[in-house]
Amino acid sequence: DIQMTQSPSTLSASVGDRVTITCRASQNINNWLAWYRQKPGKGPELLIYRASTLETGVPLRFSGSGSGTEFTLTISSLQPDDFATYYCQYYSTSEATFGGGTKVDIK
């Protein structure tokens, strides 16, 4: 089974900061990677799929990059709405595996 590892597990930042989260796959997953944001008490929201494609309606401050085994999510200028937990996800035609999550909190 493919394992997804995120780092860091927690990140403290301020409004306006540039934030980068990393996700590593245990084997080559090409670009079958998505990123989600989850606010407390809510279901996740899809931000990015195919490693770098922004979902419709998602603000342009979010971007994704990478392929193979290493991926990053970047928030160019952190907004109050972005203090949340972020998950990467490997998806294929037969399975879905999530990373452990990165909590972004207020410095």
Next chain:
Amino acid sequence: EMQLLESGGGLGQPGGSLRLSCAASAFSFSRYAMSWVRQAPGTGLKWISSISDAGDKTYYAESVQGRFTISRDNSKNILYLQMNGLRDDDTAVYFCAKGRLRSVFLYSVWGQGTTVAVSS
């Protein structure tokens, strides 16, 4: 706005059963695969089951295979999860999620979740 609303969570006994429902609105439910994903207290997300748009294909994680059954009623726009043989480690918030376009395992809409607690 597309919405998913889960219900049916609560307290279950070890070895007992619960049935979760997920009511969909504002999209053509029968055209999309649907899934259940759970989140144990203080932990991350874990996929547990999916069903194709027509309901003819089902998928399960090893941890629930043989105990849980996913189904759907396209005439009522409702997704179900029948949970039998409950165990302590089934305690979690259960989310239903809509597949993005033709994907079964990429999720574009999620519900708010329903909480299942398994305890004697």
